[in-house]
Amino acid sequence: MMRSEIDVLTPQTLDEALNILQQRQAGLRIVAGGSDVVVQLRDGAMKAERFLNILSLKELRYIREKDDQLHIGSLTTYSDITNSQLMREHAWVLVSAAKQIGAVQLQNTATLGGNLGNASPAGDSLPPLYALDAYVVTRSKAGRRETPIEQFFVSYRKTALRPDELIEEVHFKPMNSNDRGAYLKLGLREANAISIVDVAAVLRDRSANDSFTEARVALGAVTPVITRARKSEKALEHKPLNEKILREAATFAAEDATPIDDIRGSAEYRKNVVVSLVYQALYEALYGRRKASG
Amino acid sequence: MRIERAISFKLNGQQVTVNTPPAYTLLEVLREQLHVTGPKEDCAKGECGACTVLMNGQPVCSCLVLVSQAQGAEIITSEGLLKDGRLNPVQEAFLKEGAVQCGHCIPGMIVSASALLMRNPKPSVEEIRTALSGNLCRCTGYTKIIAAVQEAAKNWSH
Numbered sequence: 001m002m003r004s005e006i007d008v009l010t011p012q013t014l015d016e017a018l019n020i021l022q023q024r025q026a027g028l029r030i031v032a033g034g035s036d037v038v039v040q041l042r043d044g045a046m047k048a049e050r051f052l053n054i055l056s057l058k059e060l061r062y063i064r065e066k067d068d069q070l071h072i073g074s075l076t077t078y079s080d081i082t083n084s085q086l087m088r089e090h091a092w093v094l095v096s097a098a099k100q101i102g103a104v105q106l107q108n109t110a111t112l113g114g115n116l117g118n119a120s121p122a123g124d125s126l127p128p129l130y131a132l133d134a135y136v137v138t139r140s141k142a143g144r145r146e147t148p149i150e151q152f153f154v155s156y157r158k159t160a161l162r163p164d165e166l167i168e169e170v171h172f173k174p175m176n177s178n179d180r181g182a183y184l185k186l187g188l189r190e191a192n193a194i195s196i197v198d199v200a201a202v203l204r205d206r207s208a209n210d211s212f213t214e215a216r217v218a219l220g221a222v223t224p225v226i227t228r229a230r231k232s233e234k235a236l237e238h239k240p241l242n243e244k245i246l247r248e249a250a251t252f253a254a255e256d257a258t259p260i261d262d263i264r265g266s267a268e269y270r271k272n273v274v275v276s277l278v279y280q281a282l283y284e285a286l287y288g289r290r291k292a293s294g
Numbered sequence: 295m296r297i298e299r300a301i302s303f304k305l306n307g308q309q310v311t312v313n314t315p316p317a318y319t320l321l322e323v324l325r326e327q328l329h330v331t332g333p334k335e336d337c338a339k340g341e342c343g344a345c346t347v348l349m350n351g352q353p354v355c356s357c358l359v360l361v362s363q364a365q366g367a368e369i370i371t372s373e374g375l376l377k378d379g380r381l382n383p384v385q386e387a388f389l390k391e392g393a394v395q396c397g398h399c400i401p402g403m404i405v406s407a408s409a410l411l412m413r414n415p416k417p418s419v420e421e422i423r424t425a426l427s428g429n430l431c432r433c434t435g436y437t438k439i440i441a442a443v444q445e446a447a448k449n450w451s452h
Contacts, residue, residue: 002296003315003317003318004296004297004315004317004318005295005296005297005315006297006315006316006317007297007299007316007317008299008316008317008360008362010362010363010365031360031363033358034358034359034360034363035340035355035358038319038357038358038359038360039338039339039340039358041317042338048317051317051360051362053360053362053363055363056363056365079352102340102341102428103343103427103428103429104353104406104409104424104425104427104428105340105343105346105353105354105355105406105428106340106355106358106428108349108352108353108354109349109354109355109358109359190427191427191428192340192341192342192427192428192430
């Protein structure tokens, strides 16, 4: 189908959009900020007969705290996340990823919901959301569904989103002064580079001796879906942490990851990078951005 | 069958309406239908910034925006940064500093730099670099481009 033959439907309200999805016709694709969809469309990688343009749904663009959870509407852009005081104080791991996605132009248009829906293993907002134990809220005429983020991503580029649903928001427990976290990304350069490996680490509920009750380490761009480094996480919980333990935990991360080989890096290279990046992320989470060498 | 829709937006201060296939990009419509050729198509993937325009005051890649998504928006290209037919301080400074080599990336650079000075009239070098990190110059003439933005900041009055 020629691009000149593709129609674009632009609903003005969420309800209108959900009505369209309830009677969804074959060949309908959802577009938000467009930064992935338009590229795929022009590459010929996306077959579409019509688009549902949801960028007009202002009601899905919000950041708020409610019932001890931070809620981010699916049409929130990375610039919105970076500029939000609430995010900077209580979700800085996600802010750090948002600032490293593309460059200013992309951060102004790309949306969090788009990153979830596109489901690329190199989606940079995904490791932080895994490390924050986020829930994905989806919405249809039939109502709302909440899915833990790990179950939302089913396999390579495949999500649990149903044909009649939209992604409404994500929510997670805010990070507070007893929590630590960091996000690090390795790309070919700083701006406009797709991740070779990215890592998010969150340590919750610190006690006086640098012991934490909960650790989350998530690896992006390594496997077909984001991987939690569970053995690393176990090695970090309920014990006073020091550099030696961080190094040991980082080594375990390579065991949880069976990396892919692709144009951006070989599996062997990625395995080495995972260990280094997990160590640096944990070091930065615990001690701040200092040397992190060794 | 070819589909056309009437899309209206404000372009460089003037209200325009175009009949266009709704899944064309804003960049295609700007260049090919409205003949506003400041924004360029280079990578068509949002990686080079040559197509940068302001959409509701924010720099975006017009190659990644469907023209339908510009409905009702305010779009400003490098042409629209002129005030009363005179170059704005960024454009002046690019000339003065000789920040232009082949010139292809410059309209995008000027839009990104002007957007920076609109929200931060006294940027540090680091802030200039970050604001321009999505604009690639394949002549690699970055030194003079950064110098031009520093120069423009001296004369920026907003």
